[in-house]
Amino acid sequence: MSLNIDYPNPVLSMERDDYNETCLFEVSFMEEDIVVDEQNICITAVCDLQCNGLSKLIEEGKAAVVVLISSSAAFYRRAYEFNSGETIKVIKIPKFDVRRNIEFCGYILAKEDIDSFCCENEFNDLYFKNVTFAVKKADVLAEGQTRTIPIDDSELEKPISSIFSINKNTHSEAEIESNFDIDEKIIVYLSERLNQLYYDMKDFNNGAMHRYLNGIVAFPVLVEAIAKICDYYRGNGIDYSEKRWFKTIVYKLNGINVDLSTQYDEWSCVELADKLLGSITYDGLLSVKNTIDEEVNNGEYVNTGGMD
Amino acid sequence: MLLGFFTEDAYDRLLNAVNENKEKYLEDESWVANYFGNGVEWCGKSSQQVNRFIPYYSDAKDKSEDDLINAIRLYEAFKITPLQATNKYMWTYMCHVDDDCRKYMKYRWSDSKPEQRYFVPGDGMGLYYFNGLSRLWWWAHLTYDPDCKDHYVLTRILFENQMLGKDILDTLNRTNFKRMKGILLAIQDFRDVIDPKEGVTTYFRECKKELNRCAAINMFDFLDYEDIKKITFDILVKVRNQTKEKLI
Numbered sequence: 001m002s003l004n005i006d007y008p009n010p011v012l013s014m015e016r017d018d019y020n021e022t023c024l025f026e027v028s029f030m031e032e033d034i035v036v037d038e039q040n041i042c043i044t045a046v047c048d049l050q051c052n053g054l055s056k057l058i059e060e061g062k063a064a065v066v067v068l069i070s071s072s073a074a075f076y077r078r079a080y081e082f083n084s085g086e087t088i089k090v091i092k093i094p095k096f097d098v099r100r101n102i103e104f105c106g107y108i109l110a111k112e113d114i115d116s117f118c119c120e121n122e123f124n125d126l127y128f129k130n131v132t133f134a135v136k137k138a139d140v141l142a143e144g145q146t147r148t149i150p151i152d153d154s155e156l157e158k159p160i161s162s163i164f165s166i167n168k169n170t171h172s173e174a175e176i177e178s179n180f181d182i183d184e185k186i187i188v189y190l191s192e193r194l195n196q197l198y199y200d201m202k203d204f205n206n207g208a209m210h211r212y213l214n215g216i217v218a219f220p221v222l223v224e225a226i227a228k229i230c231d232y233y234r235g236n237g238i239d240y241s242e243k244r245w246f247k248t249i250v251y252k253l254n255g256i257n258v259d260l261s262t263q264y265d266e267w268s269c270v271e272l273a274d275k276l277l278g279s280i281t282y283d284g285l286l287s288v289k290n291t292i293d294e295e296v297n298n299g300e301y302v303n304t305g306g307m308d
Numbered sequence: 309m310l311l312g313f314f315t316e317d318a319y320d321r322l323l324n325a326v327n328e329n330k331e332k333y334l335e336d337e338s339w340v341a342n343y344f345g346n347g348v349e350w351c352g353k354s355s356q357q358v359n360r361f362i363p364y365y366s367d368a369k370d371k372s373e374d375d376l377i378n379a380i381r382l383y384e385a386f387k388i389t390p391l392q393a394t395n396k397y398m399w400t401y402m403c404h405v406d407d408d409c410r411k412y413m414k415y416r417w418s419d420s421k422p423e424q425r426y427f428v429p430g431d432g433m434g435l436y437y438f439n440g441l442s443r444l445w446w447w448a449h450l451t452y453d454p455d456c457k458d459h460y461v462l463t464r465i466l467f468e469n470q471m472l473g474k475d476i477l478d479t480l481n482r483t484n485f486k487r488m489k490g491i492l493l494a495i496q497d498f499r500d501v502i503d504p505k506e507g508v509t510t511y512f513r514e515c516k517k518e519l520n521r522c523a524a525i526n527m528f529d530f531l532d533y534e535d536i537k538k539i540t541f542d543i544l545v546k547v548r549n550q551t552k553e554k555l556i
Contacts, residue, residue: 007525066530070483073431074390075450077483079529096389109530138530166349199346 009133010123012051012108012142023051023122025142027067027106031149040092041151045080047087047106053119054108054142058084062114063141066107067091071098071151079109095151102151106144110135117141163245164188164218168195178221180228184244188221212287215280222273225249230264252276309360310353311388312405313397318350319427322404326423333422334414340404351401356392359385361441363412371416375444376467378412380460382441383448390449394435396428399442403427413440436477447473450482453489465492472509479516484529490536491519497537498544506548514547515540 010018012025026048035042047065049055057063065082069091076098080091093102110117116132123131135141162185169177169189176194179187190198201213229249231237240246253260256275258267274281314322322329322340332339344350362385364377392398402409403426417425417440428434428442436446451462466473472495481487495508502508519540522528528536 005524066527068527068529072483074394075432075436075446075483076390077480077529079527081530096391099391099394107527109527136526137535138527140525140527162352162354196346 007140009117009135009139009141010119010128011140012054014145017124018127019051019119019124020122023119025049025051025054025106025108026144027065027104028144029104029147034149036095039094039096041095041098041102043091043093043104043149045082045089045091045104045106047082047089049087049108049142051119051122051142053122057110057114057141058108062111063108064111066109068103068105068107069093070103071101072103073101074099098151100151102149103146104149105146106142107140108142110137110139110141112137163248164214164221166190166195166198166217168192176217176220178224180225180240180243180245181238186221186225186245188217190217212280212284215277215284219273219277219280222249222276223269226260226269226272229260230269233261233264249276309358309406311356311358311386311392311398312351312353312401313395314351314401314404315349316397318344318348319397319400321350322400323423323427326421326427330422333426334418336411336414338405338407338410351405354392354398356388358387361385361406361408361412363408363415365412365415372467372470374416375447375470376464379444379448379463379467382444383452386445393442393445393449394431396431396434396439396442399435399439400427403439403441409441416440433478436482437474447477450477450485450488451492453485462489462492465496469507469509472512475509475512475516479520480523481519481528486531486533487528487536490531490533491540493533494537494540494544497541501545502548508544511544511547511551514551515543518543518547 012019012023014024014026027045028048029043029045033044045067049058049065054063058065061084064084065086067080067082067089068077069080070077074097078093080089082089114135117135118132123129164187165183165185166188167190169191172189173191174189175191177189179189198213198217225245226249228237228240229246232239232241232246250260253272253276258272260267322343325343329339329343332343340350361378361382364374364381366374368374386393403413404410413426423429424438425440428439430438435442436450437443447466448460448463451466452459453462456462466476476482476488476491476495481491495512498511499508519528522539531539
């Protein structure tokens, strides 16, 4: 917002009257066209400039259209420059460098010192008739409106298991049961003995067992959650679509090219749960095998048979 | 090791109970797990692997050199993204629970209020100034120069005087590496031309005001670091000359 800034030269902006009404500058984007890929948030920026004087400076390489992107919560601020003649530019913002919100604002900046800056017949005659200005490199010559883009960064840094909350079961005798309704997370209730086991092992060896514990506890519940999502998309089930756990699972599945909104009958819930937990079935079995192999090699293994 | 984090509830509970737990922050042994007891989910493990942070300890009264070494060690150990590094639950967990980090925190910050150093008060400043661990990481990250043989040459300048370092980071300059680089190199050049007995901090405080005025109309983020270095150096010299004139 430039109204309260005393620029030393005329600045073309919707909020100022330094230029005639025929002149216009804005850099815009469509929010629905924003694409988030593996590394970047990609915004297609479109420049609209109607001002002969500034257009000429850009063509001559003395000025440039620039978009300033900032995310103050992550201490990020960068200027992205359009090439001369470009009116559309895809701005790629590293998605792990920003947080919460992105502010987007277009500018035209001087690329070098200009001794006699003037847009003839385009400055507002009331203030700037026959006046020229000395501008310095990076001085603001035009300013667009600032727009704020919220970012959903809630799951960028956490694994799938963060949508589960493990609690002791105090209301029934079930060994394990789940609740999808009362919280944004999926609550998993464990009986007292299971809960004790879980918490005893959770931090063992700096959390090395954590993945396998989650595999045992979270895996069956995740299968149930995915089934509920499929039911919803079939039109049968309860609408949990506003729950964080629902959005997170859908988001993570989109990341492995699974769109349950259309593919609800094409996938096995078990297979998807296993994929989301990073092939936990294979890892778990391999871990058991490695432990057995180690015990056999150490002479500790005793063949006792097992139950069917 | 996997990076851990407190749940939101656990963070709030610990923060509200800081006074009640004040003595525990001076203990050698870990106490947080006992505090929460069993059956309560108070933490989680992320999927982010990091190396151990092995702190450097010395008896020096001025901790600037120690902080510099530890900032580099922590940054080299914790290869995380800036997004991950803004997570206050993670930093607070590491300060309280991880053995190496907890011992370091007790050694470095036993004189300070736990709510300021073990937690992340507010957002921005809490991360880059207050929390005992995240400040080290962010000071290293914001000055890490991938193009320089010594990636931490700018970090060394920032840590030379922590009050000055805070003044530099208390501006929008912390958000753009080119600006940080320009300002730090200007300060280094300025130190080379002034009397070693003169401090830079006072001059920089005045310089900062002038830089803010310039940055309001001139987009510093568009300039190269050499441009910003020249602007900053010129202002520092001007401020110094004006200061000396007033004293005459």
